[in-house]
Amino acid sequence: MKAIVSYKYGPPDVLELTEMEKPIPEDNQVLVKIHAASVNYGNLVLLKGEPFLARFAFGLLKPKFPIPGGDIAGQVEAIGKDVTEFQPGDEVFGDLSGCGWGGFAEYVSVPENVLALKPANLSFEEAAAVPMAGVTALQGLRDKGKIQSGQKVLINGASGGVGTFAVQIAKSFGAEVTGVCSTRNLDILQSLGSDHAIDYSKEDFSQKLQSYDLILGVNGHKPLSAYKRTLSPNGIFVHVGGSGAQMFQAMVLGPWISMTGSKKMGTFLQRSNQKDLIYIKELLEAGKVKPVIDRCYKLSEVPEAFRYFEEGHAQGKVVITM
Missing domain, CATH: 3.40.50.720 (NAD(P)-binding Rossmann-like Domain)
Incomplete structure (x- = not known):
C-alpha cells in the first residue's frame, strides 16, 4: 500500500510517499480501506515534535508513529475474529489519534472501538473532516x-x-x-x-x-x-x-x-471517544451539523496540505483523498 511517512521531526518536507506492507488485522481489529483523511492540529504536533513536551507521548528523538493522520473515513475490508460491531463492506469513520495514528495511508488496522458507522448522508470526504x-x-x-x-x-x-x-x-x-x-x-x-x-x-x-x-x-x-x-x-x-x-x-x-x-x-485535551463520535453522527444525520471543507489534496500532496494548514487561514477542514 502507499503511505505518507516521516522518520524524523521537521517541516512538511520530511514527509515521504512510500510503499509499505498492507496491515493484517489482529483479533480485535478492523482493516479499513481508507477513502479520505483530514488534517488537524495534532497532526502538526506529530510532524514537528512541537511543543517539545509532546515528544514524551510521540517519541523523544524521532516519531514513534511514522504514519501521521488521525481522522479517516473508509470501508471495512476485513475483521478479526473477535470483532462484533462491524462487517466487511461497512462504511466507517473514526479518530486514530489514540491508537497509533496511521491515517495517511491506503489501509489501516485499528481496534473496532475507535470507529463508528459513517453518516449515511455524508461523502467519505465529508465524514473524514468530522471526528x-x-x-x-x-x-x-x-x-x-x-x-x-x-x-x-x-x-x-x-x-x-x-x-x-x-x-x-x-x-x-x-x-x-x-x-x-x-x-x-x-x-x-x-x-x-x-x-x-x-x-x-x-x-x-x-x-x-x-x-x-x-x-x-x-x-x-x-x-x-x-x-x-x-x-x-x-x-x-x-x-x-x-x-x-x-x-x-x-x-x-x-x-x-x-x-x-x-x-x-x-x-483541555480532546479524547477520542466512540460514544461521542456516535453522538456527532446523529447530529450530522439530523442535519443539525455539517462539515465545512476548504480544500482537498491527494495523498501525494500531503506535504502541500500541511504547508497550507500551517498558514492558519483554512475555512473549515483540509481533507486528503486517496
Whole structure:
C-alpha cells in the first residue's frame, strides 16, 4: 500500500510517499480501506515534535508513529475474529489519534472501538473532516464548558476546523452563538446559523460591553485577562487552541483564576471517544451539523496540505483523498 511517512521531526518536507506492507488485522481489529483523511492540529504536533513536551507521548528523538493522520473515513475490508460491531463492506469513520495514528495511508488496522458507522448522508470526504474537530468542539462545550440552553456563547476562531463545528453544536444545545472571524469568513458563519458575527479586523470583542456565559477559545492571541473581562459572573472560558503564550496562561493562570473567583478558566485535551463520535453522527444525520471543507489534496500532496494548514487561514477542514 502507499503511505505518507516521516522518520524524523521537521517541516512538511520530511514527509515521504512510500510503499509499505498492507496491515493484517489482529483479533480485535478492523482493516479499513481508507477513502479520505483530514488534517488537524495534532497532526502538526506529530510532524514537528512541537511543543517539545509532546515528544514524551510521540517519541523523544524521532516519531514513534511514522504514519501521521488521525481522522479517516473508509470501508471495512476485513475483521478479526473477535470483532462484533462491524462487517466487511461497512462504511466507517473514526479518530486514530489514540491508537497509533496511521491515517495517511491506503489501509489501516485499528481496534473496532475507535470507529463508528459513517453518516449515511455524508461523502467519505465529508465524514473524514468530522471526528477529531467535531468531538473536540463537543467535549469543549458540553463537558468542560457545561453549556446550557439559552446561554450566550462566544466562539473565537469560529471559521476553522473546530470552530465551524462548535458554532453548530452550540446552536444544537439551544445557545445564542456569537462567532469571531475575519471579514472573508462572515458568510460562512451566517450559513452555519451563528446568531451574531464579529469581524476581528474591525472590532475587538473583549472591548465590547457584551458579556458571555461561555467562551470557547479556538484560535487567537489574546491574553487570559481579555477573556476574563468578557465573561459574565460564573462564566466559563475553555482554551482549545491559540498561541503558545495563551496556552501557557490557560494552563498556569487558569486554575488560579478559577480558585480565587467565580469565573472559571482552563484548557483541555480532546479524547477520542466512540460514544461521542456516535453522538456527532446523529447530529450530522439530523442535519443539525455539517462539515465545512476548504480544500482537498491527494495523498501525494500531503506535504502541500500541511504547508497550507500551517498558514492558519483554512475555512473549515483540509481533507486528503486517496
